[in-house]
Ligand code: TRP
Protein backbone atom coordinates (compact mmCIF):
# COMPACT_ATOMS: atom_id res chain seq x y z
CA UNK A 1 0.00 0.00 0.00
CA UNK A 2 1.02 3.59 -0.47
CA UNK A 3 3.39 5.28 1.91
CA UNK A 4 2.45 7.36 4.88
CA UNK A 5 1.97 10.99 3.84
CA UNK A 6 1.11 12.82 7.01
CA UNK A 7 0.29 12.25 10.61
CA UNK A 8 -3.12 13.94 10.40
CA UNK A 9 -5.42 12.00 12.67
CA UNK A 10 -8.54 10.61 11.05
CA UNK A 11 -11.40 13.07 11.11
CA UNK A 12 -14.18 12.82 13.60
CA UNK A 13 -16.95 14.20 11.43
CA UNK A 14 -19.49 16.30 13.24
CA UNK A 15 -22.34 14.09 12.27
CA UNK A 16 -21.13 11.59 14.83
CA UNK A 17 -22.33 14.01 17.46
CA UNK A 18 -25.77 12.93 16.32
CA UNK A 19 -26.27 11.16 19.60
CA UNK A 20 -24.18 9.77 22.41
CA UNK A 21 -23.01 6.33 21.52
CA UNK A 22 -24.20 4.11 24.29
CA UNK A 23 -22.50 0.80 24.09
CA UNK A 24 -22.73 -0.22 27.72
CA UNK A 25 -23.96 -3.67 26.84
CA UNK A 26 -21.52 -5.78 24.92
CA UNK A 27 -23.37 -7.28 22.01
CA UNK A 28 -22.92 -10.94 21.52
CA UNK A 29 -25.04 -11.31 18.45
CA UNK A 30 -23.32 -12.97 15.56
CA UNK A 31 -25.26 -13.55 12.40
CA UNK A 32 -23.86 -16.11 10.03
CA UNK A 33 -23.69 -14.93 6.44
CA UNK A 34 -24.95 -18.14 5.01
CA UNK A 35 -28.57 -18.96 5.58
CA UNK A 36 -29.77 -15.36 5.52
CA UNK A 37 -32.24 -15.46 2.71
CA UNK A 38 -32.37 -12.70 0.18
CA UNK A 39 -35.08 -10.12 0.69
CA UNK A 40 -38.24 -10.13 -1.36
CA UNK A 41 -38.29 -7.62 -4.15
CA UNK A 42 -39.25 -4.21 -2.88
CA UNK A 43 -42.06 -3.97 -5.36
CA UNK A 44 -43.81 -6.72 -3.52
CA UNK A 45 -43.98 -4.41 -0.58
CA UNK A 46 -42.15 -6.76 1.72
CA UNK A 47 -38.59 -7.04 2.87
CA UNK A 48 -39.22 -10.13 4.90
CA UNK A 49 -40.45 -10.80 8.37
CA UNK A 50 -43.47 -8.71 9.32
CA UNK A 51 -46.95 -10.14 9.60
CA UNK A 52 -48.90 -9.64 6.38
CA UNK A 53 -52.11 -7.67 6.44
CA UNK A 54 -55.26 -9.72 6.73
CA UNK A 55 -56.94 -10.67 3.45
CA UNK A 56 -57.12 -7.65 1.20
CA UNK A 57 -55.93 -5.15 3.80
CA UNK A 58 -52.40 -3.91 3.13
CA UNK A 59 -50.00 -4.57 6.00
CA UNK A 60 -49.21 -1.72 8.40
CA UNK A 61 -45.48 -2.31 7.91
CA UNK A 62 -43.39 -3.07 4.84
CA UNK A 63 -41.63 -5.93 6.60
CA UNK A 64 -38.44 -4.57 8.09
CA UNK A 65 -38.00 -6.71 11.22
CA UNK A 66 -36.27 -3.88 13.13
CA UNK A 67 -38.88 -1.25 12.27
CA UNK A 68 -42.07 -3.30 11.92
CA UNK A 69 -44.46 -0.35 11.54
CA UNK A 70 -42.34 1.55 9.00
CA UNK A 71 -43.61 1.60 5.46
CA UNK A 72 -46.68 -0.37 4.47
CA UNK A 73 -47.61 -3.46 2.48
CA UNK A 74 -49.90 -4.02 -0.47
CA UNK A 75 -48.69 -1.38 -2.88
CA UNK A 76 -45.65 0.17 -4.42
CA UNK A 77 -45.40 3.96 -4.76
CA UNK A 78 -44.29 5.31 -8.13
CA UNK A 79 -44.58 9.03 -7.57
CA UNK A 80 -45.32 11.61 -4.88
CA UNK A 81 -46.83 14.92 -5.97
CA UNK A 82 -46.57 17.21 -2.95
CA UNK A 83 -48.26 20.63 -2.78
CA UNK A 84 -47.08 22.22 0.41
CA UNK A 85 -47.47 25.60 1.98
CA UNK A 86 -45.50 26.64 5.04
CA UNK A 87 -45.73 29.72 7.22
CA UNK A 88 -42.66 30.09 9.46
CA UNK A 89 -44.52 32.57 11.71
CA UNK A 90 -47.29 30.21 12.74
CA UNK A 91 -45.25 27.07 11.98
CA UNK A 92 -48.25 25.77 10.16
CA UNK A 93 -47.84 23.40 7.24
CA UNK A 94 -50.68 22.60 4.91
CA UNK A 95 -50.41 20.02 2.22
CA UNK A 96 -52.14 18.14 -0.50
CA UNK A 97 -50.20 15.00 -1.29
CA UNK A 98 -51.02 12.85 -4.29
CA UNK A 99 -49.45 9.42 -4.10
CA UNK A 100 -49.47 7.40 -7.30
CA UNK A 101 -49.09 3.74 -6.54
CA UNK A 102 -49.55 0.27 -7.97
CA UNK A 103 -51.36 -2.38 -5.98
CA UNK A 104 -49.37 -5.58 -5.44
CA UNK A 105 -52.41 -7.38 -4.07
CA UNK A 106 -56.17 -6.81 -4.09
CA UNK A 107 -56.77 -3.94 -1.69
CA UNK A 108 -59.86 -3.02 0.28
CA UNK A 109 -57.77 -0.89 2.63
CA UNK A 110 -54.17 0.19 2.96
CA UNK A 111 -52.02 2.46 5.11
CA UNK A 112 -49.80 5.47 4.60
CA UNK A 113 -47.41 6.59 7.32
CA UNK A 114 -48.24 9.99 8.82
CA UNK A 115 -47.13 11.44 12.15
CA UNK A 116 -49.36 14.11 13.69
CA UNK A 117 -51.06 16.67 11.39
CA UNK A 118 -54.82 16.73 10.79
CA UNK A 119 -56.24 15.03 7.72
CA UNK A 120 -59.30 16.75 6.28
CA UNK A 121 -59.96 14.68 3.19
CA UNK A 122 -58.77 11.60 1.34
CA UNK A 123 -59.69 10.61 -2.19
CA UNK A 124 -58.75 7.53 -4.17
CA UNK A 125 -58.94 8.02 -7.93
CA UNK A 126 -61.02 11.12 -7.28
CA UNK A 127 -63.64 9.47 -5.06
CA UNK A 128 -63.84 10.32 -1.38
CA UNK A 129 -62.46 7.51 0.78
CA UNK A 130 -62.96 6.68 4.45
CA UNK A 131 -59.89 7.02 6.59
CA UNK A 132 -58.79 6.47 10.18
CA UNK A 133 -55.74 7.24 12.28
CA UNK A 134 -53.90 5.02 14.74
CA UNK A 135 -50.44 5.94 15.97
CA UNK A 136 -48.49 6.87 12.84
CA UNK A 137 -50.71 4.88 10.48
CA UNK A 138 -53.29 6.56 8.23
CA UNK A 139 -55.62 3.76 7.12
CA UNK A 140 -57.55 4.40 3.92
CA UNK A 141 -60.57 2.44 2.74
CA UNK A 142 -61.46 3.26 -0.87
CA UNK A 143 -65.10 2.89 -1.94
CA UNK A 144 -64.14 0.23 -4.43
CA UNK A 145 -61.64 -2.56 -4.06
CA UNK A 146 -58.38 -1.89 -5.91
CA UNK A 147 -57.39 -4.84 -8.05
CA UNK A 148 -53.93 -6.32 -7.86
CA UNK A 149 -51.57 -4.58 -10.33
CA UNK A 150 -53.91 -1.61 -10.78
CA UNK A 151 -52.48 1.89 -10.59
CA UNK A 152 -54.27 4.32 -8.32
CA UNK A 153 -53.94 7.90 -7.08
CA UNK A 154 -54.49 8.74 -3.45
CA UNK A 155 -54.82 12.40 -2.50
CA UNK A 156 -54.53 13.38 1.15
CA UNK A 157 -55.31 16.93 2.26
CA UNK A 158 -53.82 17.78 5.64
CA UNK A 159 -52.53 20.58 7.83
CA UNK A 160 -51.05 21.33 11.21
CA UNK A 161 -47.86 22.15 13.06
CA UNK A 162 -45.36 19.38 12.24
CA UNK A 163 -44.00 17.49 15.21
CA UNK A 164 -40.52 16.06 14.61
CA UNK A 165 -39.65 12.64 15.94
CA UNK A 166 -37.87 12.90 19.27
CA UNK A 167 -35.71 10.10 20.49
CA UNK A 168 -37.55 7.19 18.97
CA UNK A 169 -35.16 4.20 19.14
CA UNK A 170 -32.47 6.51 20.52
CA UNK A 171 -32.27 8.37 17.22
CA UNK A 172 -32.26 11.99 18.41
CA UNK A 173 -34.57 14.60 16.84
CA UNK A 174 -35.30 14.36 13.12
CA UNK A 175 -37.99 15.00 10.56
CA UNK A 176 -39.56 18.41 9.97
CA UNK A 177 -37.85 20.80 12.41
CA UNK A 178 -39.10 24.40 12.57
CA UNK A 179 -36.43 27.13 12.59
CA UNK A 180 -36.89 30.88 13.23
CA UNK A 181 -36.99 31.58 9.47
CA UNK A 182 -38.34 28.32 8.08
CA UNK A 183 -37.66 24.62 8.38
CA UNK A 184 -34.72 22.20 8.57
CA UNK A 185 -35.88 18.86 7.24
CA UNK A 186 -33.72 15.75 7.73
CA UNK A 187 -35.64 12.51 7.84
CA UNK A 188 -33.38 9.52 8.29
CA UNK A 189 -34.56 6.93 9.11
CA UNK A 190 -38.33 7.49 9.23
CA UNK A 191 -39.14 11.19 9.57
CA UNK A 192 -40.73 11.78 6.15
CA UNK A 193 -44.05 10.96 7.82
CA UNK A 194 -43.70 14.18 9.87
CA UNK A 195 -44.47 16.25 6.75
CA UNK A 196 -46.16 14.09 4.13
CA UNK A 197 -48.11 10.84 4.04
CA UNK A 198 -45.76 8.23 2.65
CA UNK A 199 -44.61 4.67 2.41
CA UNK A 200 -41.84 5.66 4.76
CA UNK A 201 -39.18 3.03 4.18
CA UNK A 202 -36.18 3.03 1.80
CA UNK A 203 -37.31 -0.18 0.12
CA UNK A 204 -40.09 1.70 -1.72
CA UNK A 205 -38.43 4.42 -3.78
CA UNK A 206 -40.37 6.82 -5.99
CA UNK A 207 -40.02 10.01 -8.01
CA UNK A 208 -41.14 13.34 -6.54
CA UNK A 209 -42.59 16.69 -7.53
CA UNK A 210 -42.70 19.46 -4.91
CA UNK A 211 -44.73 22.65 -5.17
CA UNK A 212 -43.80 24.64 -2.08
CA UNK A 213 -45.35 27.99 -1.19
CA UNK A 214 -43.70 30.25 1.38
CA UNK A 215 -43.84 33.94 2.28
CA UNK A 216 -42.03 36.14 -0.25
CA UNK A 217 -38.38 36.50 0.71
CA UNK A 218 -38.19 32.92 1.95
CA UNK A 219 -36.47 30.30 -0.23
CA UNK A 220 -37.84 26.76 -0.44
CA UNK A 221 -35.32 24.04 -1.28
CA UNK A 222 -36.20 20.49 -2.20
CA UNK A 223 -34.55 17.65 -4.09
CA UNK A 224 -33.78 17.58 -7.77
CA UNK A 225 -34.06 20.65 -9.97
CA UNK A 226 -36.17 23.78 -9.99
CA UNK A 227 -38.81 23.76 -12.70
CA UNK A 228 -38.90 27.33 -13.94
CA UNK A 229 -38.51 30.54 -12.00
CA UNK A 230 -40.34 30.76 -8.66
CA UNK A 231 -43.55 32.77 -8.97
CA UNK A 232 -44.55 35.40 -6.42
CA UNK A 233 -48.08 36.70 -6.01
CA UNK A 234 -49.94 38.14 -3.05
CA UNK A 235 -46.78 38.14 -0.97
CA UNK A 236 -46.18 34.42 -1.38
CA UNK A 237 -43.68 32.59 -3.57
CA UNK A 238 -44.11 29.12 -5.02
CA UNK A 239 -41.08 26.98 -5.80
CA UNK A 240 -41.49 23.90 -8.00
CA UNK A 241 -38.84 21.20 -7.66
CA UNK A 242 -38.70 17.83 -9.39
CA UNK A 243 -36.66 14.77 -8.51
CA UNK A 244 -36.92 12.53 -11.57
CA UNK A 245 -34.86 9.69 -10.18
CA UNK A 246 -36.23 7.25 -7.63
CA UNK A 247 -35.66 8.47 -4.09
CA UNK A 248 -36.05 6.94 -0.64
CA UNK A 249 -38.49 8.91 1.52
CA UNK A 250 -35.86 9.73 4.17
CA UNK A 251 -33.85 11.65 1.56
CA UNK A 252 -36.68 14.03 0.72
CA UNK A 253 -36.50 17.57 2.07
CA UNK A 254 -38.34 20.89 2.08
CA UNK A 255 -35.79 23.10 3.73
CA UNK A 256 -37.02 26.69 3.90
CA UNK A 257 -35.70 29.99 5.20
CA UNK A 258 -33.54 32.90 4.20
CA UNK A 259 -30.81 31.62 1.88
CA UNK A 260 -28.12 32.95 -0.41
CA UNK A 261 -27.69 30.73 -3.43
CA UNK A 262 -25.17 30.09 -6.15
CA UNK A 263 -25.85 27.97 -9.20
CA UNK A 264 -23.80 26.81 -12.13
CA UNK A 265 -22.06 23.68 -13.35
CA UNK A 266 -19.17 21.52 -12.27
CA UNK A 267 -16.16 21.20 -14.58
CA UNK A 268 -17.62 17.91 -15.85
CA UNK A 269 -20.97 19.58 -16.54
CA UNK A 270 -23.21 18.55 -13.63
CA UNK A 271 -25.51 21.40 -12.50
CA UNK A 272 -24.78 22.64 -8.95
CA UNK A 273 -27.18 24.32 -6.51
CA UNK A 274 -25.53 25.66 -3.34
CA UNK A 275 -27.39 27.56 -0.63
CA UNK A 276 -26.30 29.00 2.70
CA UNK A 277 -28.10 30.74 5.49
CA UNK A 278 -26.88 34.39 5.53
CA UNK A 279 -24.96 33.57 8.73
CA UNK A 280 -22.71 31.41 6.48
CA UNK A 281 -22.33 34.04 3.76
CA UNK A 282 -18.55 33.62 3.68
CA UNK A 283 -18.80 29.87 3.00
CA UNK A 284 -20.96 29.92 -0.12
CA UNK A 285 -18.23 30.04 -2.75
CA UNK A 286 -16.11 27.29 -1.18
CA UNK A 287 -19.19 25.16 -0.64
CA UNK A 288 -20.18 25.58 -4.28
CA UNK A 289 -16.70 24.93 -5.67
CA UNK A 290 -15.90 21.93 -3.47
CA UNK A 291 -19.29 20.36 -4.15
CA UNK A 292 -18.55 20.40 -7.87
CA UNK A 293 -14.98 19.13 -7.48
CA UNK A 294 -15.89 16.29 -5.16
CA UNK A 295 -18.90 15.26 -7.25
CA UNK A 296 -16.68 15.12 -10.34
CA UNK A 297 -13.95 13.20 -8.54
CA UNK A 298 -16.32 10.58 -7.18
CA UNK A 299 -17.72 10.15 -10.68
CA UNK A 300 -14.29 8.87 -11.74
CA UNK A 301 -14.01 6.50 -8.76
CA UNK A 302 -17.56 5.22 -8.20
CA UNK A 303 -19.03 5.51 -11.71
CA UNK A 304 -21.09 8.22 -13.41
CA UNK A 305 -22.91 10.64 -11.10
CA UNK A 306 -26.40 9.14 -10.84
CA UNK A 307 -28.55 12.29 -10.58
CA UNK A 308 -29.34 15.37 -12.67
CA UNK A 309 -27.75 17.90 -10.31
CA UNK A 310 -25.54 18.09 -7.24
CA UNK A 311 -25.56 20.57 -4.40
CA UNK A 312 -25.22 21.60 -0.79
CA UNK A 313 -27.29 23.43 1.80
CA UNK A 314 -25.94 25.00 4.99
CA UNK A 315 -28.66 26.12 7.39
CA UNK A 316 -28.04 27.84 10.71
CA UNK A 317 -29.96 25.24 12.68
CA UNK A 318 -27.25 23.84 14.93
CA UNK A 319 -27.91 20.16 14.35
CA UNK A 320 -24.19 19.48 14.32
CA UNK A 321 -24.72 16.78 11.73
CA UNK A 322 -25.16 16.41 8.02
CA UNK A 323 -27.55 14.36 5.94
CA UNK A 324 -27.15 13.12 2.38
CA UNK A 325 -30.48 14.47 1.08
CA UNK A 326 -30.68 13.36 -2.55
CA UNK A 327 -28.92 15.83 -4.88
CA UNK A 328 -28.42 18.29 -1.97
CA UNK A 329 -26.67 17.16 1.20
CA UNK A 330 -27.54 19.43 4.12
CA UNK A 331 -25.13 20.61 6.81
CA UNK A 332 -26.76 21.61 10.06
CA UNK A 333 -25.19 24.70 11.53
CA UNK A 334 -21.62 24.40 10.31
CA UNK A 335 -19.57 25.04 7.20
CA UNK A 336 -18.42 21.53 6.32
CA UNK A 337 -14.80 20.66 5.68
CA UNK A 338 -14.13 18.70 2.51
CA UNK A 339 -14.01 15.39 4.42
CA UNK A 340 -17.63 15.74 5.54
CA UNK A 341 -18.62 16.85 2.04
CA UNK A 342 -16.77 13.86 0.55
CA UNK A 343 -18.81 11.65 2.91
CA UNK A 344 -22.21 13.16 2.07
CA UNK A 345 -21.52 13.28 -1.67
CA UNK A 346 -20.34 9.65 -1.65
CA UNK A 347 -23.77 8.82 -0.21
CA UNK A 348 -25.28 9.97 -3.51
CA UNK A 349 -23.97 6.66 -4.88
CA UNK A 350 -24.10 4.64 -1.64
CA UNK A 351 -27.47 5.10 0.02
CA UNK A 352 -29.22 7.39 -2.42
CA UNK A 353 -28.79 5.72 -5.82
CA UNK A 354 -28.07 2.26 -4.38
CA UNK A 355 -30.36 2.11 -1.35
CA UNK A 356 -30.61 -0.39 1.43
CA UNK A 357 -33.52 -2.81 1.59
CA UNK A 358 -33.64 -2.98 5.38
CA UNK A 359 -31.99 -0.92 8.09
CA UNK A 360 -29.71 -3.63 9.43
CA UNK A 361 -27.63 -3.29 6.22
CA UNK A 362 -26.85 0.36 7.00
CA UNK A 363 -23.10 -0.25 6.72
CA UNK A 364 -23.69 -0.35 2.94
CA UNK A 365 -24.37 3.40 3.31
CA UNK A 366 -22.21 4.53 6.19
CA UNK A 367 -19.27 2.17 5.78
CA UNK A 368 -18.91 3.17 2.12
CA UNK A 369 -19.33 6.90 2.81
CA UNK A 370 -16.74 6.70 5.60
CA UNK A 371 -14.37 4.80 3.36
CA UNK A 372 -14.88 7.58 0.83
CA UNK A 373 -13.60 10.05 3.46
CA UNK A 374 -10.40 8.02 3.67
CA UNK A 375 -10.06 7.91 -0.10
CA UNK A 376 -10.62 11.67 -0.23
CA UNK A 377 -7.96 12.26 2.41
CA UNK A 378 -5.52 10.22 0.35
CA UNK A 379 -6.54 12.04 -2.84
CA UNK A 380 -5.86 15.38 -1.17
CA UNK A 381 -2.43 14.26 0.01
CA UNK A 382 -3.43 13.66 3.62
CA UNK A 383 -3.38 10.28 5.36
CA UNK A 384 -3.78 7.33 3.04
CA UNK A 385 -6.72 4.99 3.46
CA UNK A 386 -4.25 2.36 4.58
CA UNK A 387 -2.88 4.60 7.33
CA UNK A 388 -6.34 5.47 8.57
CA UNK A 389 -7.21 1.77 8.59
CA UNK A 390 -4.06 0.89 10.53
CA UNK A 391 -4.64 3.63 13.09
CA UNK A 392 -8.10 2.30 13.84
CA UNK A 393 -6.94 -1.30 13.85
CA UNK A 394 -4.35 -0.42 16.50
CA UNK A 395 -7.12 0.73 18.88
CA UNK A 396 -7.54 -2.67 20.49
CA UNK A 397 -9.88 -1.36 23.20
CA UNK A 398 -12.28 0.48 20.86
CA UNK A 399 -15.96 -0.30 21.48
CA UNK A 400 -16.50 -0.95 17.76
CA UNK A 401 -15.01 -4.43 18.17
CA UNK A 402 -17.98 -5.58 20.21
CA UNK A 403 -20.52 -4.19 17.73
CA UNK A 404 -20.77 -6.20 14.48
CA UNK A 405 -21.36 -3.51 11.82
CA UNK A 406 -23.08 -5.83 9.35
CA UNK A 407 -26.06 -5.99 11.63
CA UNK A 408 -26.95 -2.42 12.62
CA UNK A 409 -28.91 -2.51 15.87
CA UNK A 410 -32.28 -0.77 16.03
CA UNK A 411 -31.56 0.83 19.40
CA UNK A 412 -28.17 2.09 18.23
CA UNK A 413 -28.52 2.22 14.46
CA UNK A 414 -25.78 4.76 13.75
CA UNK A 415 -23.18 3.30 16.07
CA UNK A 416 -19.61 4.33 15.22
CA UNK A 417 -18.89 0.72 14.26
CA UNK A 418 -21.35 0.91 11.35
CA UNK A 419 -19.25 3.82 10.06
CA UNK A 420 -15.68 2.98 10.98
CA UNK A 421 -15.65 -0.80 11.15
CA UNK A 422 -17.89 -0.77 8.07
CA UNK A 423 -15.20 1.25 6.26
CA UNK A 424 -12.49 -1.04 7.61
CA UNK A 425 -14.38 -4.00 6.14
CA UNK A 426 -14.03 -2.44 2.70
CA UNK A 427 -10.35 -1.81 3.20
CA UNK A 428 -9.78 -5.38 4.39
CA UNK A 429 -11.63 -6.54 1.27
CA UNK A 430 -9.51 -4.27 -0.93
CA UNK A 431 -6.32 -5.74 0.48
CA UNK A 432 -7.65 -9.26 -0.02
CA UNK A 433 -8.76 -8.85 -3.65
CA UNK A 434 -6.37 -6.10 -4.83
CA UNK A 435 -6.98 -2.57 -6.04
CA UNK A 436 -7.96 -3.42 -9.62
CA UNK A 437 -10.68 -5.87 -8.63
CA UNK A 438 -11.81 -3.75 -5.70
CA UNK A 439 -12.42 -0.59 -7.73
CA UNK A 440 -13.99 -2.57 -10.56
CA UNK A 441 -16.30 -4.12 -7.96
CA UNK A 442 -17.32 -0.71 -6.62
CA UNK A 443 -18.23 0.51 -10.10
CA UNK A 444 -20.08 -2.70 -10.88
CA UNK A 445 -21.99 -2.38 -7.58
CA UNK A 446 -23.17 1.17 -8.29
CA UNK A 447 -24.03 0.30 -11.89
CA UNK A 448 -25.95 -2.88 -11.23
CA UNK A 449 -28.11 -1.47 -8.43
CA UNK A 450 -28.40 2.10 -9.69
CA UNK A 451 -31.72 3.69 -8.58
CA UNK A 452 -32.62 0.46 -6.80
CA UNK A 453 -32.14 -1.42 -3.55
CA UNK A 454 -29.59 -3.96 -2.46
CA UNK A 455 -28.50 -6.13 0.46
CA UNK A 456 -25.28 -7.17 2.15
CA UNK A 457 -25.66 -10.66 0.71
CA UNK A 458 -25.73 -9.19 -2.79
CA UNK A 459 -22.54 -7.25 -2.12
CA UNK A 460 -20.76 -10.31 -0.78
CA UNK A 461 -21.98 -12.32 -3.76
CA UNK A 462 -20.69 -9.76 -6.24
CA UNK A 463 -17.33 -9.50 -4.47
CA UNK A 464 -16.93 -13.29 -4.59
CA UNK A 465 -18.00 -13.44 -8.22
CA UNK A 466 -15.62 -10.70 -9.34
CA UNK A 467 -12.63 -11.89 -7.32
CA UNK A 468 -13.22 -15.59 -7.80
CA UNK A 469 -12.49 -16.02 -4.08
CA UNK A 470 -14.41 -17.44 -1.16
CA UNK A 471 -14.74 -14.34 1.00
CA UNK A 472 -17.16 -15.73 3.58
CA UNK A 473 -14.50 -15.82 6.31
CA UNK A 474 -13.42 -12.24 5.71
CA UNK A 475 -16.93 -10.82 5.68
CA UNK A 476 -18.00 -12.91 8.64
CA UNK A 477 -15.07 -11.72 10.75
CA UNK A 478 -15.42 -8.06 9.78
CA UNK A 479 -19.20 -7.69 9.65
CA UNK A 480 -20.70 -10.25 11.95
CA UNK A 481 -18.40 -11.17 14.83
CA UNK A 482 -18.43 -9.23 18.11
CA UNK A 483 -14.67 -9.13 18.29
CA UNK A 484 -11.65 -7.60 16.58
CA UNK A 485 -10.75 -9.61 13.44
CA UNK A 486 -7.32 -11.17 13.08
CA UNK A 487 -4.72 -8.94 11.45
CA UNK A 488 -4.98 -8.46 7.70
CA UNK A 489 -1.99 -9.61 5.67
N1 TRP B 1 -26.69 9.63 7.45
C1 TRP B 1 -26.14 10.74 8.20
C2 TRP B 1 -24.66 10.77 7.86
O1 TRP B 1 -24.03 9.81 7.75
C3 TRP B 1 -26.34 10.65 9.69
C4 TRP B 1 -27.78 10.69 10.14
C5 TRP B 1 -28.52 9.69 10.58
C6 TRP B 1 -28.65 11.79 10.20
N2 TRP B 1 -29.79 10.07 10.90
C7 TRP B 1 -29.88 11.37 10.68
C8 TRP B 1 -28.50 13.12 9.90
C9 TRP B 1 -30.96 12.21 10.85
C10 TRP B 1 -29.58 13.94 10.03
C11 TRP B 1 -30.78 13.50 10.54
O2 TRP B 1 -24.03 11.72 7.65
Ligand code: ZN
Pocket residue numbers: 343347365366369
Ligand atom coordinates in the same frame (compact mmCIF):
# COMPACT_ATOMS: atom_id res chain seq x y z
ZN1 ZN C 1 -23.21 9.00 6.38
